[in-house]
Amino acid sequence: MTMRRLLYLIPVIVFGAVGIGLAVGLTRDPGTLPSALLDRPVPAFELPALEGRDGLSSEDLKGRVSLVNVFASWCVPCRVEHPVLMRLAEEGVPIFGINYKDPPDQAKAWLAELGDPFEKIGADRNGRVGIEWGVYGVPETFVVDAEGRIRHRHVGPIQARDLERTLLPILAELRS
Amino acid sequence: MRSWLGATLLAACLLTPAAQAATSPDEILADPVLEERARALSRQLRCLVCQNQSIDDSDAELARDLRQLVRERLLAGDSDAEIIAFLTARYGDFVLLKPPVKPATWGLWFGPLAALLIAGGGIVVFLRRRRPPESASGPLGPEPLSPEERARLEALIGGAPAPDRR
Numbered sequence: 001m002t003m004r005r006l007l008y009l010i011p012v013i014v015f016g017a018v019g020i021g022l023a024v025g026l027t028r029d030p031g032t033l034p035s036a037l038l039d040r041p042v043p044a045f046e047l048p049a050l051e052g053r054d055g056l057s058s059e060d061l062k063g064r065v066s067l068v069n070v071f072a073s074w075c076v077p078c079r080v081e082h083p084v085l086m087r088l089a090e091e092g093v094p095i096f097g098i099n100y101k102d103p104p105d106q107a108k109a110w111l112a113e114l115g116d117p118f119e120k121i122g123a124d125r126n127g128r129v130g131i132e133w134g135v136y137g138v139p140e141t142f143v144v145d146a147e148g149r150i151r152h153r154h155v156g157p158i159q160a161r162d163l164e165r166t167l168l169p170i171l172a173e174l175r176s
Numbered sequence: 177m178r179s180w181l182g183a184t185l186l187a188a189c190l191l192t193p194a195a196q197a198a199t200s201p202d203e204i205l206a207d208p209v210l211e212e213r214a215r216a217l218s219r220q221l222r223c224l225v226c227q228n229q230s231i232d233d234s235d236a237e238l239a240r241d242l243r244q245l246v247r248e249r250l251l252a253g254d255s256d257a258e259i260i261a262f263l264t265a266r267y268g269d270f271v272l273l274k275p276p277v278k279p280a281t282w283g284l285w286f287g288p289l290a291a292l293l294i295a296g297g298g299i300v301v302f303l304r305r306r307r308p309p310e311s312a313s314g315p316l317g318p319e320p321l322s323p324e325e326r327a328r329l330e331a332l333i334g335g336a337p338a339p340d341r342r
Contacts, residue, residue, distance in 0.1 A: 030227065036268035043266075052212055100235075127241050136224035136268040 004041045031036050034101040035142075035153035036134055042068075042148050043132035047122025050104050056096055056122030065174045067141055067167075069118070070130060072102040073110035075138040081157035081161040082114045088163075089117035093171065097121040100130050143167065198235045203243055210250045215248050217256055221263060222273050230273055 037043070042058050061068065069085060071078045087097050097118035099107045104123060111118075124130055133142065138167035140159075143152040152170050154162060200216070205211040218232035223239040231239040233247075242263070249259050263271050275281050321329065 033224065033270055034268065036264065036266060127238070128245075131238075131245065131266060134268070136267070149181060 018037065021131060028144065032119075032155045033136070037150045038153065039149055042137065042142075042144055042150055044131075045122070045129045045132055047098065047124055047129055048124050049123050050099060050107055051111045054120045056120045057099065060096060060120055061144045063146055064094055065097060065146055065171060066144050067171075068133075068144055069142075070098045070100050070124075070135050070138050070140045071132070072100045072138050073106040075100075077157040078139045079114070081139055081159070082117075084158045084160070085117040086161055087116050094119050098129060098133070098135075099123045100135065101125065141167075142159050143170050143174065159176060178217055198239065200235055200240075200242060203240070203247065205247055205251070210247070213256060214243070214247045214250055217250075218243055220260075220273055221246070222271050224267060225270065 042061050044058045046057040047055055057106065062139060065083075069087065085095055095117050097120070099121050101124065107121075107123070122129065129134075133140075137155065139157055140156055141154040142150050143154075145151050152166070159165060196220050199215070205214060215232060219230045221231045221242065222244075223229045223231045223234035223236050225236040225238050229239075246259055249262065254262070260272070269275055275284060277285050296310045
């Protein structure tokens with residue numbers, strides 16, 4: 001009899017498991033997609049520079065742990081995360097920029113106003129390199145390891161919390 | 177006459193495709209066969225910005241870029257499968273509105289059927305077990321009194337033999 005009573009518990013357990021699974025799903029942000037390129041080499045690309053600077057190519061991303069930040073002057077959340085990038089650059093983290101669908105003069109004015117944390121910037125005028133990286137919105141930030149592989153993607157502005165909880169630990173781990 | 181006109185208008189409204197897709201005239205390919213393939217592909221591809229629209233339906237800039245990309249690759253001679261592979265390599269399976277059947281998605285594709293079979297089987301077993309055992313007096317009737325019960329009943333009602341219902 002106890003065996004049969006236990007059998008009746010199975011639907012309750014299944015229901016509970018499905019309920020917990022769905023509840024966890026509700027807490028996740030559907031806007032944040034995992035990168036299909038995770039742990040894969042960065043896509044091969046070569047982008048022209050903003051005037052008076054170096055351009056950016058996939059070769060630049062080899063040899064050091066670095067961040068690749070996709071930004072645009074028309075992107076409001078980019079303004080929010082900019083101080084974080086400035087702070088990281090001051091701490092010596094190499095940051096490369098992909099300037100996404102941005103008129104060069106506006107991009108330059110933006111950097112002049114807010115500061116320039118980027119070692120090199122590639123101008124992606126038509127967004128094709130963005131598609132190569134699987135970018136679907138700005139800003140996006142990728143952590144690239146010394147072998148030139150994408151190890152992490154952050155969608156949306158980097159906030160202090162993201163920095164402490166995810167980006168800095170990943171950077172520290174990749175460097176060690 | 178008026179009702180006939182109304183019915184015709186209603187039929188016309190219902191039969192016309194609801195909204196033209198977001199594809200703008202300047203994107204359309206000259207070759208109608210390639211254009212039809214481009215439209216068919218675009219309908220299968222998710223707009224990653226709006227997520228529940230296909231790139232064929234979406235006005236988002238990325239959707240437009242992807243529509244152009246699909247058409248460029250078609251013109252370059254790529255097969256439909258090559259174009260799908262190109263996009264899933266960059267955006268993952270999420271870019272496909274219809275998830276591919278593979279071990280990771282078996283639960284998604286076959287889970288509902290499995291749940292139906294398990295629940296259906298459970299209901300069948302439950303209903304069969306609920307049927308009273310063959311020893312009962314009838315298909316739905318109560319079990320007859322045992323000799324002890326009969327004796328006790330007779331004692332309670334004062335010696336008169338209990339009426340036998342059978």
